Amino acid sequence: xxxxxxxxxxxxxxxxxxxxxxxxxxxxxxxxxxxxxxxxxxxxxxxxxxxxxxxxxxxxxxxxxxxx
Numbered sequence: 777x778x779x780x781x782x783x784x785x786x787x788x789x790x791x792x793x794x795x796x797x798x799x800x801x802x803x804x805x806x807x808x809x810x811x812x813x814x815x816x817x818x819x820x821x822x823x824x825x826x827x828x829x830x831x832x833x834x835x836x837x838x839x840x841x842x843x844x
Contacts, residue, residue: 812818 809818
């Protein structure tokens with residue numbers, strides 16, 4: 777067994793045994809949002825820019841998944 781698989785087992789066990797902390801997760805989200813605003817990534821200048829690519833990709837992925 778290599779170190780990566782041992783770590784992955786440990787990580788999975790930690791995630792299963794640790795309850796979700798809503799308040800901490802919200803703090804992390806808010807910090808990431810503030811950083812995105814500071815870097816001028818958010819708010820988007822044109823929120824619909826590239827939506828056609830997203831729709832096409834979603835359509836293709838859903839179609840492939842449905843063939844199983």
